[in-house]
Amino acid sequence: MFIGEKKIARPFRWGIVGGGRTSGVGYKHRLGAMRDNTSFVLKAAAFDLDFARCVDFGKNLNMDEERLYPDYKTMFAEEAKREDGIEAVDIATPNFQHFEVCKAALEAGLHVICEKPLFFKVEEGEEIKKLAEEKGKIVCVTYGFSGFDLLSQMRSMVLNGDIGEVTMVDLRYAHGFACDPTGDKQAEGQKWRVDPAKSGPSFVLGDLSTHTFYMSELICPQLKLKQLLCDRQSFIKSRAPLEDNAYVLMRYENGAVGRMWASAVNAGDMSSQHIRIVGTKASLEWNDMHPDELYYEVQGQPRQTLVRAMDYLNPEALEYERLGALHYTGLIESWSNLYTRFAIAMDAKNRGDEETLKNLVYPDLEHGIDGIRWVTKCVESADKGGVWVDFK
Template identity: 70%
Template sequence: MHIGERKIERPLRWGMVGGGRTSNVGYKHRLGALRDNTAFQMVCGAFDLDYERGVDFGKNLGVDPERLYPDYKTMFAEEAKREDGIEVVDIATPNFQHYEVAKAALEAGLHVICEKPLFFEVEQGLEIQKLAEEKGKLVCVTYGFSGSQLLLQMRHMVKTGMLGTINMVDLKYTHGYGCDPTGDVKSEGQKWRVDSSKVGKAFVLGDLSTHTFYESQLATNDMKLKQVLCDRQAFVGSRYPLEDNAYVLMRYENGAVGRMWCSCVDAGTPETQVIRIVGSKASVEWHDAQPNHLLYQEQGKPAQLMIRGNDYLCDACNADESLGATHVEGLSESWANIYLKFAVAIDAKNRGDEETLKNLVYPDLEHGIDGIRWINACAKSADEGGVWVDFE
C-alpha cells in the first residue's frame, strides 16, 4: 500500500507547456503529478498562447512569476540557465504541437511527459525514440485511466492463466457529449479537436479509443495486434473528414479477435469505458464508471465481484493502493498512480537503474508509438472502404 512516503530521493523539478485556464486536461495532469509532493515539484510553465492570461493563471497556481514564460522555446532556454532549472516537461497542448515540443525538450536535455496521441506519424515517433535514447531521457504518455489498479489485476489473471487462452477482447469508450455541435465552436478545448490540421487523421479514434486500446494492451500483457478493420462516421457532418463514431474489428497474432466502439455521439451516455477479456476458461470485465470493481466470471461457477484494496488481489495491484478498500477511488487516483510511476522511471533512468525500468509497468514511448499505429491503421482501413489493414 502506498501512503505518500517518498519513492525517489527528491521531487523532480517539473514544468508545463499548455494546460492553462482553457485546457480540458491541465488540471488532471497537475492532480496526478502533485498528489505526492515527494514525486514532482511544479516550478515553471508556459501555460497559454495568450501570455497575459497564462501569467495570471500561473500566479494563481503559486508559480514564481519570473518563471512564467510566453512559449516553450523561451522556457527551455531560460530554465537551462538556472541551477534549479526544470528536469521534466509536461506537454498538455493540442496534438499538432506535441512533436515539436517533445523534440525541443529532448534536445534541451529534459525528460518528457506528453498527452496522447503522441504525434501524427509513426516515423515521428521513431525519430523521437532515437533522440530520447541518444539523450538518455524518457518519454512517458498520459493514458489517464491506465493507473487504475484493477487493470493490473486483469494483467495478472491473464498472465497466470486464470482465464485460459485469450480468445476475445471487447472494448468500448463512448459518451454523448458531442451530440451538440455548438460545442465545436464555443469551447476552446473542443475547437481544435475537430480541426484535422490540429489533430491529424482522427477525432474520437485518437481522443478516446487510444486510451482504451492501451489499457487493453496493459490488461492482456501486450498481446500483439495483427490487423484492424474500421468503419467510421461523422454524424455531425461539419466534423467530416474526421469521425465522431467508429467501429473497429481486430485480429491478434495469437488467433484472438476483438472489437472496439468509440463515440462522442452515444446520446444519453456519460463518459464510460468497458474492457472485457474473454478466455477459454473465464472472463474478466472492468468499467471506468465503477473503477473499484472487477467482474470475474469462470465458466460453470457463480460470478465473482472483486473489489479494489483487498488482500485477495495480486501484489502489483495492491502496491498502487492508497486509500483502503472502503474508500472509493477514481480518475484522479489513476492519474496520480501513473505520475508516480513516471517519477520512479525518470529517477531510475537518471541513476542508470535498468532493472527498475524493466519491471515498471507504465505507458512509455513504445506504447505511445503503438497509439499512433492504431489511429493511422484505423483511419486507413476506413478511408479505403472498411478493409483489413496490417498493424505496422
C-alpha cells in the same frame, strides 16, 4: 498500500507547456503530478499562448511570476540557465504541437510527459525514440485511466492463466458529450479537436480509443495485434472528414479477435469505458464508472465481484492502492499512480537502473508509438472502404 512516501531520492523539478485555464486536461496533469509532493514539484510553465492570461493563471496557482513564460522555447532556454531549472516537462497542448515541443524538450535535456495521441506519424515517433535514446531521457504518455489498481489485477490474472487463453477482447469508449455541434465552435477544448490541422487525421479514434487500446495492451501484454478493420462515421456532418463514431475489428497473432467502439455521440451514456477480456476458462470485465469493482466470471460458476484494496487481490493490484477498502477512488488516483511511475522511470534512467525500467509497467514511448500506429491504421482502413490492413 501506498501513502505518498517517497519512492525516489527527491522530486523532479517540473514544468508544463499548455494546460492553462481553458484546458480540458491541465488540472488533471497538475493533480496527478503533485498529489504526492515526493514525485514532482511544479516550478515553471508556459500555460497559454496569451502571455497575460498565462501570468494571471500562474499567479493564481501561487507560482513565481519570473518562471512563467510566453512560450516553450523561452521556458527551455531560461530554465537551462538556472541551477534549479526544470528537469522534466509536461506537454498538455493540442495534438499538432506535440512533436515539436517533445523534440525541443529532449534537445534541452529534459524528460518528457506528453498527452495522447503522441504524434501524427509513426515516423515521428521513431525519430523521437532515437533522440530519447541519444539523450538518455524518458518519454511517457498520459493514458490517464491506466493507473487504476484493478487493471493491474486484470493483467496479473491474465498472465497467471486464471481465465485460460485469451480468445476475445471487447473494448468501448463511447460517451455522448459531442452530440451538440455548437460546442465545436464555442468550447475551447472542443474547437481544436474537430480541426484536422490541429487534431490530426481523426477525432474519437485519437482522442478516445487510444486510451482503451493502451489499456488492452496493459492487461494483455502477450497479445500482439496483427490486423484491423475500421469503419468510421461523421454523424455531425460538419466534422467530416473527422469521425465522431467508429467501429474497429481486430485480429491478433495468436488467433484471438477483438472489437472497439469509440464514439462521442453515444447520446445519454455516462458510462464511457468498458473492457471485457474473454478466455477459454473465464472472463474479466471492468468499466471506469465503477473502477473499484472487477467482475470475474468462471464458466459454470456464479459471478465473482473483486473489490479494490482487498487482501485477496494479487500484489500487483495492491502496490499503488492509496485509500483502503470502502473508500472510493476516482480518476485522480489513476493519474497520480501514473505520475509516480513516471518519476520512478525518470529516476531509474538517470541512475542507469535498467532492471527497474524493464520491470516497471507504465505507458512509455513504445506504447505511444503503438497509439500513433493504431490511429493511422484505423484511418487507412476506413478511408479504403473498411478493409483489413496489417497493423505492423
